[in-house]
Amino acid sequence: MQKRTIVPIVYILFLMLPIYWLVAMSFKTTNEILAGFSLFPQTFTLENYQTIFTDPTWYWGYINSILYVTMNTVISVAVSLPAAYAFSRYRFLGDKQLFFWLLTNRMAPAAVFALPFFQLYSAVGLFDTHLAVALAHCLFNIPLAVWILEGFMRGIPKELDETAFVDGYSFPRFFATIFVPSIKAGVGVAAFFCFMFSWVEMLLAKTLTAVDAKPIAATMTKTASSAGYELGLLAAAGTLTIIPGAIVIWFVRNYIAKGFAMGRV
Amino acid sequence: MKTENQKAWFFVLPVLLLVAFNALIPMMTVVNYSVQETFGDNVFFWQGLDWFEQILRSDRFHAALGRQFLFTFLILIIEVPLGIAIALSMPRKGIWVPVCLVLMALPMLIPWNVVGAMWNIFTLPDIGLLGYFLNHVMGIDYDMTQDPLAAWITIVTMDVWHWTSLVVLLSYAGLVSIPDAYYQAAKIDGASNWAVFRFIQLPKMKTVLTIAILLRFMDSFNIYTEPFVMTGGGPGNSTTLLSIDLVKIALGQFDLGPAAAMSLIYFAITLLVSWLFYTLMTKDDLN
Numbered sequence: 001m002q003k004r005t006i007v008p009i010v011y012i013l014f015l016m017l018p019i020y021w022l023v024a025m026s027f028k029t030t031n032e033i034l035a036g037f038s039l040f041p042q043t044f045t046l047e048n049y050q051t052i053f054t055d056p057t058w059y060w061g062y063i064n065s066i067l068y069v070t071m072n073t074v075i076s077v078a079v080s081l082p083a084a085y086a087f088s089r090y091r092f093l094g095d096k097q098l099f100f101w102l103l104t105n106r107m108a109p110a111a112v113f114a115l116p117f118f119q120l121y122s123a124v125g126l127f128d129t130h131l132a133v134a135l136a137h138c139l140f141n142i143p144l145a146v147w148i149l150e151g152f153m154r155g156i157p158k159e160l161d162e163t164a165f166v167d168g169y170s171f172p173r174f175f176a177t178i179f180v181p182s183i184k185a186g187v188g189v190a191a192f193f194c195f196m197f198s199w200v201e202m203l204l205a206k207t208l209t210a211v212d213a214k215p216i217a218a219t220m221t222k223t224a225s226s227a228g229y230e231l232g233l234l235a236a237a238g239t240l241t242i243i244p245g246a247i248v249i250w251f252v253r254n255y256i257a258k259g260f261a262m263g264r265v
Numbered sequence: 266m267k268t269e270n271q272k273a274w275f276f277v278l279p280v281l282l283l284v285a286f287n288a289l290i291p292m293m294t295v296v297n298y299s300v301q302e303t304f305g306d307n308v309f310f311w312q313g314l315d316w317f318e319q320i321l322r323s324d325r326f327h328a329a330l331g332r333q334f335l336f337t338f339l340i341l342i343i344e345v346p347l348g349i350a351i352a353l354s355m356p357r358k359g360i361w362v363p364v365c366l367v368l369m370a371l372p373m374l375i376p377w378n379v380v381g382a383m384w385n386i387f388t389l390p391d392i393g394l395l396g397y398f399l400n401h402v403m404g405i406d407y408d409m410t411q412d413p414l415a416a417w418i419t420i421v422t423m424d425v426w427h428w429t430s431l432v433v434l435l436s437y438a439g440l441v442s443i444p445d446a447y448y449q450a451a452k453i454d455g456a457s458n459w460a461v462f463r464f465i466q467l468p469k470m471k472t473v474l475t476i477a478i479l480l481r482f483m484d485s486f487n488i489y490t491e492p493f494v495m496t497g498g499g500p501g502n503s504t505t506l507l508s509i510d511l512v513k514i515a516l517g518q519f520d521l522g523p524a525a526a527m528s529l530i531y532f533a534i535t536l537l538v539s540w541l542f543y544t545l546m547t548k549d550d551l552n
Contacts, residue, residue, distance in 0.1 A: 086276035116291030245374025
């Protein structure tokens, strides 16, 4: 045990404290929460979770969120793969400008786009569908996916492509059976980031939906404002939103450091 | 080297179409609003550049912009050195590495409105863990809904909690890519810890730190959901950052013209500062 390991331990404790408090709250009854401070749940209850799992307005929030996040991840990675290949292998007219323009879309505040997005998706008849949210999230996820994949693809020597073509592979066959498998880690990381940013973004998701595709955030906001102060229920709903992210991150744990570096180390 | 191939455009086309659909059409809507006045009923009048002039001269905009720059400045000055320090003290190999990384990344995977709600619950004066501790154990009078300074400290702490791990993970990725031979050579030369950091570790982290600083700048400059859930911009206007003010104008007062003009100015500032950062940090590579 070295002295310096104390730093990451203290940091992780600091990260876990608010999460612990949220989880602890979720096992308390509303009465206990409002009665006063208690470090551990005194009257341990699963009532809050029971409400969420039995009330369709609650659990459909999670299903809706997972549906549009999955759609967005599939679309973003699928269209970004060929584009990243083009950026990593070829020079073409306006390539640098196009790459920079893609990245600028990450800089636009979502608040700026909320209202125009609502009008655009209403006009094309997609308002309140999962597809609308999935497509809207492409705005910031595609640039990110292209950026990450391009970083990973640059690390694959060009000789791989050339050898395959000499061996008589057609481009689609080479791409699908040799090239993409060789950057598996990159694809996993890109998918993870698309999932993550689509999962955490709630402003656009709320703006673009009303009833049928309503994300979990909208249900939570309604509870927070209307039903007085149902803190326990709110805490349980919040706790459940952490789980999908935690599961997904476990799958990419070995690539996570490199993934955050967009493949550029 | 890359070969010249104009057909590569076909590979980029799907991405281009999808992003353009999402970026250009809403952007044109914003530009359209920014030069017109409306009294409802879809009746618009040409307004020229008046809104831009009005926004650029308004004290309210200057105040929100000032708060925004202060917030982003605090975030960068705290999170970047802290993130590097934590990355330096992390183990390089062993079973604890993935555990550390997963736990550290966890805050980034929580929906932003939940982060806001979580910090609200955490800081409630009498029943939140932090609020109770400060008020009843430390004896500090703490209530972020009343005290602007407390509100500021809370939102900055929240962001440090939320995003420092991004800097940690990026720096860590840079550090593990350094071959052991570098450290051995430094040891033989009798280099100090500072010299190892300055001449071996920092240069190796440069690319990833550029990404970290750029991402942290963009995201903290555009922050909306978390402070909105936590303070709603208050107490008073003390934590009304640029996005919060923008949404107040656009959706609260429904002043579409000024809101659109403000959006464009806001976007232009983000672009300009990002470009400056990028140019400054990659200047040495070009020479």
